[in-house]
Amino acid sequence: GEQVEQLPSSLIVQEGASVLINCSYTDSASVYFPWYKQEPGKRLQFIIDIRSNMERKQNQRLTLLFDKKTKHLSLHITATQPGDSAIYFCSASMRSRGYNKLTFGKGTVLLVSP
Amino acid sequence: ETAVFQTPNYHVTQVGNEVSFNCKQTLGHDTMYWYKQDSKKLLKIMFSYNNKQLIVNETVPRRFSPQSSDKAHLNLRIKSVEPEDSAVYLCASSFRTGGNERLFFGHGTKLSVL
Numbered sequence: 001g002e003q004v005e006q007l008p009s010s011l012i013v014q015e016g017a018s019v020l021i022n023c024s025y026t027d028s029a030s031v032y033f034p035w036y037k038q039e040p041g042k043r044l045q046f047i048i049d050i051r052s053n054m055e056r057k058q059n060q061r062l063t064l065l066f067d068k069k070t071k072h073l074s075l076h077i078t079a080t081q082p083g084d085s086a087i088y089f090c091s092a093s094m095r096s097r098g099y100n101k102l103t104f105g106k107g108t109v110l111l112v113s114p
Numbered sequence: 115e116t117a118v119f120q121t122p123n124y125h126v127t128q129v130g131n132e133v134s135f136n137c138k139q140t141l142g143h144d145t146m147y148w149y150k151q152d153s154k155k156l157l158k159i160m161f162s163y164n165n166k167q168l169i170v171n172e173t174v175p176r177r178f179s180p181q182s183s184d185k186a187h188l189n190l191r192i193k194s195v196e197p198e199d200s201a202v203y204l205c206a207s208s209f210r211t212g213g214n215e216r217l218f219f220g221h222g223t224k225l226s227v228l
Contacts, residue, residue, distance in 0.1 A: 032213050038155075043118075044204065048195040051214070088157055093213060099169045100213050103156040 002027040004092050006105035014113055017080055021108045023025065023090030030092035032100070033073055038107075039086040044071075048075070068112040080112045116140045120205050120220035127195055128228050135223045137205030145169075146188035148180060149204040157204070163188050164210050181187045181203065192225075200227045 003026045011091040023033075050057045050066045050073070057064045063076040077080055077084060091103040118139045145203060147170075148160040162170035168180065175177055177196075181189040192199060202222040208215040209219040 011208075033214075034216060036219075044157075046216045048219070049214070049216065067224075078169075084175050090156065093215070095213065099162065099164075100215055101209075102159065102171070102215070102217070109154050 001029045002030055002092055002094060002101070002103040004081075004090055004103050004105040006088075006090050006108050008108060009106065010016065010111070011110040012113065013080055017082060017112075018076065018078045019080060021073050021075040021077075021088055021090070021110075023075070023105055025073075025092040025103075027092070027094060028071065029096075030095060030103075031092040032093040033064075034091055034093070034102075035075055036091065036104075037086045038089065039083075044089070070086045077110075082112050082114050085110055085112045115140075116225070118207055118218050119139035120203075120223050122223060124128055124224045124226075125219065126226045126228065129197060129205040130194050132223065133192050133195055135203055135225075136204075137188050137190070137220060138185055139205075139218070141218055143207035144185050145208050145210040145215070146178055146182070146185070146189050147206040147208075149189065149206060149219075151202040151204055151222070153196055153201070161188075161190075172222070195227045197227050202224055 007022045015074045031052040037047045048059045061078045065074045087107040092104045121136045145164045147162045153218045164183045166182045169226045204218040206217040
């Protein structure tokens with residue numbers, strides 16, 4: 001089945017820095033890639049997504065790049081703030097047995113210090 | 115408030131007991147999910163219901179059973195809990211689209227099995 005890998009597993013940066021979270025997947029049948037964020041004590045929350053027919057998507061300080069050939073995604077966060085401290089999950093969705101199966105990566109823990 | 119609501123927040127029980135978790139969504143979605151998040155934050159789909167019909171039943175032990183009374187409610191019952199069932203159980207909902215499902219999650223129910 002689909003496997004989603006994320007690197008790094010954790011990241012510590014100072015406020016204002018930019019960060020890059022990498023994600024790779026294995027199954028070329030995956031066509032939709034949503035990312036979620038889990039802040040301490042808060043619910044898992046959708047932040048940005050991209051479909052396999054796109055190469056780039058931006059949402060304010062978040063930029064998501066997608067390379068279909070290498071099966072690789074990267075999430076770029078600029079001007080980080082302490083409120084960005086969270087676990088970031090990459091996921092890949094594919095059609096399987098009549099439904100859209102979502103596979104999550106293990107997450108990247110981001111800590112932004114003031 | 116429109117969201118996904120889970121009860122209880124925490125549950126501590128002993129091996130062999132039966133537990134039941136509730137989930138309700140007020141977002142008007144037609145699909146609901148149960149995910150298990152383990153101590154390493156790994157997320158795995160367990161069940162998914164679309165309009166009260168089971169559409170996903172990943173390989174989970176038979177002691178787990180989902181229960182849906184209508185499309186806004188999806189409960190999870192665990193008959194005879196085991197120590198490895200200790201985890202956070204996340205309920206989510208979405209519209210069933212052509213592959214762009216954005217999930218909305220509840221806060222989770224943390225289960226500790228002694």
